[in-house]
Amino acid sequence: QVQLVESGGGLVQPGGSLRLSCAASGSPSTFTFMSWYRRSPGKSREQVASITSTGLTMYADSVKGRFAISRGNSQNTVDLQMNNLRPGDTAVYYCNAGGSGGEFWGQGTRVTVSS
Numbered sequence: 001q002v003q004l005v006e007s008g009g010g011l012v013q014p015g016g017s018l019r020l021s022c023a024a025s026g027s028p029s030t031f032t033f034m035s036w037y038r039r040s041p042g043k044s045r046e047q048v049a050s051i052t053s054t055g056l057t058m059y060a061d062s063v064k065g066r067f068a069i070s071r072g073n074s075q076n077t078v079d080l081q082m083n084n085l086r087p088g089d090t091a092v093y094y095c096n097a098g099g100s101g102g103e104f105w106g107q108g109t110r111v112t113v114s115s
């Protein structure tokens with residue numbers, strides 16, 4: 001059974017940084033893509049960033065230049081470095097991964113940006 005576990009959320013002041021990590025277990029193969037999504041209060045889910053197994057990346061316009069997605073030494077881990085955080089980045093962040101074996105979601109980690 002594939003499981004994705006996120007870590008690294010928390011409370012940070014505007015302008016601060018956080019690094020989210022996601023580790024997958026139970027997958028027999030490397031995920032074709034791994035992504036981060038977020039859901040802010042009162043808003044629909046938004047894809048924040050994604051990275052393929054070959055290293056191609058995509059970012060939402062709202063986070064370009066501030067966030068960076070990377071895959072770890074283990075191909076089935078993914079990190080999201082978030083810099084210059086804004087109150088509008090407050091959300092629950094979800095790890096998402098997929099490939100030939102299907103698509104999977106983590107349980108989410110909460111990020112709160114507030115002074």
